Structure formats: structure tokens, C-alpha cells
Amino acid sequence: xxxxxxxxxxxxxxxxxxxxxxxxxxxxLDSSIPMLEKPKVERLAASKRSHSDISFLSLNCNKAxxxxxxVLNSIVENTDxxxxxxxxxxxxxxxxxxxxxxxxPVFGMVQNRAWSQFIPITFTPLSPRPRxxxxxxxxxxxxxxxxxxxxxxxxDVMAVEIxxxxxxFLVINIYNDDHNQAAxxxxxxxxxxxxxxxxxxxxxxxxxxNGDENIPSSPMAxxxxxWMSEKGFILLxxxxxDTFECGGTASVLDLTWCSRPSLIRDWQVRLNLDFASDHxxxxxxxxxxxxxxxxxxxxxxxxxxxxxxEWTGHFCSYLSGLxxxxxxxPSPEHLTSLIDKLHDALQIASEKSCLSKPPPEGASLSGxxxxxxxxAPKVESTGEQINPETNHNHNSx
Numbered sequence: 001x002x003x004x005x006x007x008x009x010x011x012x013x014x015x016x017x018x019x020x021x022x023x024x025x026x027x028x029l030d031s032s033i034p035m036l037e038k039p040k041v042e043r044l045a046a047s048k049r050s051h052s053d054i055s056f057l058s059l060n061c062n063k064a065x066x067x068x069x070x071v072l073n074s075i076v077e078n079t080d081x082x083x084x085x086x087x088x089x090x091x092x093x094x095x096x097x098x099x100x101x102x103x104x105p106v107f108g109m110v111q112n113r114a115w116s117q118f119i120p121i122t123f124t125p126l127s128p129r130p131r132x133x134x135x136x137x138x139x140x141x142x143x144x145x146x147x148x149x150x151x152x153x154x155x156d157v158m159a160v161e162i163x164x165x166x167x168x169f170l171v172i173n174i175y176n177d178d179h180n181q182a183a184x185x186x187x188x189x190x191x192x193x194x195x196x197x198x199x200x201x202x203x204x205x206x207x208x209x210n211g212d213e214n215i216p217s218s219p220m221a222x223x224x225x226x227w228m229s230e231k232g233f234i235l236l237x238x239x240x241x242d243t244f245e246c247g248g249t250a251s252v253l254d255l256t257w258c259s260r261p262s263l264i265r266d267w268q269v270r271l272n273l274d275f276a277s278d279h280x281x282x283x284x285x286x287x288x289x290x291x292x293x294x295x296x297x298x299x300x301x302x303x304x305x306x307x308x309x310e311w312t313g314h315f316c317s318y319l320s321g322l323x324x325x326x327x328x329x330p331s332p333e334h335l336t337s338l339i340d341k342l343h344d345a346l347q348i349a350s351e352k353s354c355l356s357k358p359p360p361e362g363a364s365l366s367g368x369x370x371x372x373x374x375x376a377p378k379v380e381s382t383g384e385q386i387n388p389e390t391n392h393n394h395n396s397x
Contacts (some may be wrong), residue, residue: 016298054080054164055079055284056082056283056286057276057282058083058254058282059085059277059282060277064088065110067111069255072112076115085174085200085201094106115138120154120158120173129155131175132174132175133158140164143162143164146162149320152306154185155235156174156177159172161194167195167263170194171199172200174201175201176201197286198255198256200254200255204253206242208239209255210251211252216273226349231290236356242269261315265285301374315345315348
């Protein structure tokens with residue numbers, strides 16, 4: 001089977017990217033690797049989900065061997081896809097050598113017979129260490145996976161295209177360090193027309209996910225938000241819900257974005273799963289269906305904080321010229337009239353002050369008109385604030 005892009009769809013039990021000494025998944029790890037004390041792990045509770053639904057976990061493992069082992073061993077019964085940032089990487093064996101009695105050391109990452117591992121780049125001894133990897137549960141024989149190396153060829157960003165029962169989507173795993181190399185790679189990518197999930201350690205600060213206007217924003221965060229907005233992604237994080245804690249400092253560094261949030265449920269930062277990492281695991285479930293999900297059908301707008309005053313001015317200016325007097329107990333006709341006026345005011349203010357995104361070619365004219373961001377302007381009128389309603393637990397763009 002091949003994807004639309006011509007990539008071979010690889011069965012999860014066949015992984016051509018395994019390191020040389022780990023092609024046999026039953027082979028034990030090098031016993032010389034020092035193992036720290038294993039953390040206490042609370043197993044992931046069995047979830048009530050459809051057999052075809054696909055469950056995810058994303059975690060920065062802080063380069064620790066024992067954390068990666070703890071994750072893979074404890075969630076195998078409940079999780080289908082694991083996104084790891086900063087995986088452990090070290091010596092996993094020795095190859096025979098004609099020139100050295102000690103042999104040649106072989107380096108790689110954690111392997112587990114219950115999981116098939118996919119890596120971002122083809123491995124060579126001179127390659128930089130991969131800082132992201134993805135594991136697929138071998139119990140999910142109904143899932144086919146293709147590493148989309150045509151989209152990213154970086155040790156810090158990887159994409160896999162997944163085809164399963166009633167679903168076809170893209171998953172991107174990212175580790176972005178202080179140099180923002182991975183974020184720059186991501187925001188310059190041309191993604192395929194597929195429902196897409198982007199998750200990982202972004203190492204960026206912004207009130208959109210920190211929930212605190214007093215925390216300075218990272219310069220790259222603004223560029224990332226603008227790119228996500230233009231591509232139609234929605235942030236699933238709850239503002240202010242920390243994902244990282246170290247030395248008494250807590251922050252929101254790990255983010256999940258989705259271009260089709262209606263497919264995602266039960267997104268959580270798992271405070272009860274202690275893998276001894278300084279990051280907390282994030283879990284969610286992708287719901288599957290034989291019915292194709294609805295596509296966005298109308299024009300949408302990208303709202304920016306610096307446009308708030310201009311947008312508010314256009315909105316209030318339009319409404320000030322209308323009769324907004326209604327009885328205390330309005331009839332259905334009164335409510336319809338009010339909705340139409342507010343709709344027109346939103347449309348006009350947004351067209352005059354916001355970046356617009358046209359509907360996809362061939363789309364119908366049904367569905368919601370606006371996709372509003374959590375940074376959309378608040379309009380003050382008669383001492384009250386009107387907040388554009390957003391989807392629960394989602395920050396929409």
C-alpha cells in the first residue's frame with residue numbers, strides 16, 4: 001500500500017529504521033548500561049474507547065534510559081502511539097571487528113518487543129543524536145505507518161502518516177531547543193492536506209498557553225502562533241496548566257496542536273503518571289469513524305492582539321448606527337434580528353482589520369462563519385465585556 005505522496009506504508013511490525021544490533025526486538029539491552037532506580041509508576045487506567053480509536057501519549061524523557069523503559073512497559077495495554085522527546089541514546093551493543101579485539105560499539109535507543117520504533121533520520125555513526133522518536137504498539141495490526149522524511153529531515157522534527165480504521169492523518173513530533181531550529185523548520189514546512197496533530201516540547205513562552213500576561217513571550221512564539229493560525233491549527237492546551245516543573249519552577253512547554261480538533265477527546269496533562277521526568281505526560285484519544293469529518297466551509301479570520309483596538313472600533317461603529325432596542329422578553333423574531341446584526345458587525349469588523357483565510361476550493365456554504373482565537377478582542381459596551389465564545393478546552397484560531 002502506498003500513500004498519496006508515494007511513500008510506502010509500513011506495517012508496524014516491519015521497521016526498516018531499526019539500528020543494526022536491535023533488528024531482533026527480543027535481543028536484550030547491553031547489561032553494562034548503568035540503570036538508575038526505577039520510578040514509581042501508576043499504570044494508565046483502562047479507558048472506555050472504541051476498539052478502533054487511537055490513544056496517544058507524549059513525553060519528554062529527559063534523556064533517561066529508565067524513564068523510557070518505564071513508559072513503554074507501563075502503558076502497553078492502554079496506549080497505541082507514543083511520542084518521545086529527548087529519548088535516551090547510548091551504547092546498546094558491540095559489533096564484531098577485524099581490527100579490534102574489543103569490537104566496534106553500537107549506539108541506539110531503547111527497544112521494546114511490544115513496540116515498533118520509528119526515528120526521524122536514517123542513522124549513521126556521524127549523524128546527530130535523534131531528539132524525537134515515535135513508538136507504535138504492535139497490538140495495533142490495523143494501523144499502517146509511513147515515515148514522511150520528505151517533509152522533515154531533522155533529528156528534532158519527524159512526521160508519520162498513519163492509516164487506520166476510518167482514519168488517515170499525520171502526526172508530527174517536535175523537540176525545539178533554545179536555538180529554535182526545530183520551530184523554524186516546522187514553520188517553513190509545506191504540510192499535506194491531511195488532519196494533522198503536532199505535539200512535543202516547544203520550549204516557548206506565550207500567554208496563549210502560559211495563561212499569564214506578565215510572562216514575557218518568546219519571539220519565536222509569535223511566529224509559531226501566526227503559522228499555526230494560517231494553517232488552521234487549534235491549541236488543545238488549557239492556559240496555565242503546567243507541563244514542566246524543575247527546581248521549584250513550573251511552566252507550560254509541551255504543546256499539542258490539531259487541525260481537526262473535533263477528532264480529539266480526553267486531552268489531559270497526566271498529573272497522576274509519575275515517570276520521574278521533569279516534564280508531565282500528555283495523553284489524548286483520536287476518535288475514528290467511517291464517515292469523513294466535515295471540512296471547514298466558510299471564510300475564517302486570524303485575530304492578533306495588536307489589532308484589538310482597530311477591530312473594536314469597527315465593531316462598535318457599525319452597531320452604533322443600528323437600533324439595538326429590544327424588549328425584556330424578546331420573541332424569536334427579535335432574537336433572529338439581534339443575531340443577524342451581531343453577525344454583520346463581526347463580519348465587517350473582521351474583514352476590515354483581520355487577516356482572512358479563504359474557504360477550501362469546492363467547499364459548501366454551510367457551517368460556522370468564524371473561528372475565533374483566545375486572543376480575539378474583547379468589546380466593551382455599557383460597562384460589560386463581550387467575549388467571543390470558544391470551544392471548551394480549546395483555543396481556536
